[in-house]
Amino acid sequence: MTDREKTVRCIVSGRVQDVFYRATTADRARGLGLRGWASNLADGTVEVVVCGAEASVAALCAWLWEGPPAARVTGVRVEEWSGSPGEGFSVRQGFSPR
Numbered sequence: 001m002t003d004r005e006k007t008v009r010c011i012v013s014g015r016v017q018d019v020f021y022r023a024t025t026a027d028r029a030r031g032l033g034l035r036g037w038a039s040n041l042a043d044g045t046v047e048v049v050v051c052g053a054e055a056s057v058a059a060l061c062a063w064l065w066e067g068p069p070a071a072r073v074t075g076v077r078v079e080e081w082s083g084s085p086g087e088g089f090s091v092r093q094g095f096s097p098r
Contacts, residue, residue, distance in 0.1 A: 003053035009081040010048040011041070012064050014074035021046050022091045024068040025060075029089040032056040036085040039092035051085035 012021070022038035025048055029036065034052035041047050048064060050057055064076045 003055050005052060006054045006057045007036075007049070007051035007081045007083075007085055008057060008061065008078050010050070010061060010064055010079075011077045012046045012048060012067070012073060012075070013044070013077075015070070015072035016046045016067060017044055019070035020068045021071050025064070026089050026091050028063055029060055032060055034060060034089055035087060037090045037092050049081055049083070049085055050089075 017040050022040065025038045025046075029038075029048075029050060032052065034050050034056055036048065036050040039047045048060075050060055061076065061078055065073050067073050
């Protein structure tokens with residue numbers, strides 16, 4: 001039996017910019033075989049769009065609460081997402097509008 005594929009969008013708040021949050025998330029996501037991206041948002045949060053096996057997506061979403069050592073996560077909002085995550089997992093540069 002194969003794991004169902006799932007796509008979610010997470011908004012991570014707290015001290016999550018300028019602490020290698022996006023790069024560390026990308027490394028973790030790639031290790032789990034996930035597709036998507038991590039992007040800074042103008043309001044100081046980080047957007048993570050992730051797609052892949054349901055169990056792997058759940059594992060990454062749980063890890064988002066931890067993040068890299070310098071991060072201080074205060075919230076992770078997870079919502080279903082219907083867009084295309086593209087291929088691979090990328091770190092988007094600059095700020096995306098929210």
